[in-house]
Amino acid sequence: MTRLTRTSLLLALCCLAGAIARAQDKPSTPPIKMGLWESTVTSNISGIQLPPDIVAKLQAMGRPVPGGAHTLVSQGCMTPDEWTKVMERMNSGNQSKCTFTNGTITSQKISFDMSCASERGGVFTGNFEINIDDDEHSHGSVHMKTEGGGPNGQPVTVDTTLNSHFISADCGDVKPGDAKIIKNQ
DSSP states (O other), rough: OOOHHHHHHHHHHHHHHHHHTTOOTTTSSSSOOOEEEEEEEEEEEOOOOOHHHHHHHHHTTTTOOOOOEEEEEEEEEEOHHHHHHHHHHOOOOGOSEEEEEEEEESSSSEEEEEEEEOOTTTTTEEEEEEEEETTTTTEEEEEEEEEEEETTTTOOOEEEEEEEEEEEEEOTTTOOOOOEEEOOO
């Protein structure tokens, strides 16, 4: 799985986690429907410049070329136990290389600024916002940027839109904690 795919899956999970995080008054009761959820994450990455020969090799192997738009559609199974795990991960700052500030949580919106250390030594900064439409739908956006974080030290910007919706109370073959990739292009 590529780093972009892992990042997209993480963002999709954040989207779903954002929807469930609105239950401040009843933290033990998930405020969204339990079952199968589908998330569409579309990321547009600008600033990555690869040499033409590398681009040609990636295309010849059928691999995505970094930069431009990328859409990932995945399905995940949300159960009360998985909800608890997601909430614990969200509240556990010691496993993350990210810091969160300016957080706002209301019954219909979650937003915060973040700063995350990248694997390459740079720092990504940006904003996350999720709007909770109802117990079956949410949408949001993420804007991240870094100076010198690209493969050749160039600045990189990532703009992402997130849309999640409930499909069914039956998760079928999708296990809690796993993601089933429906579309990755």
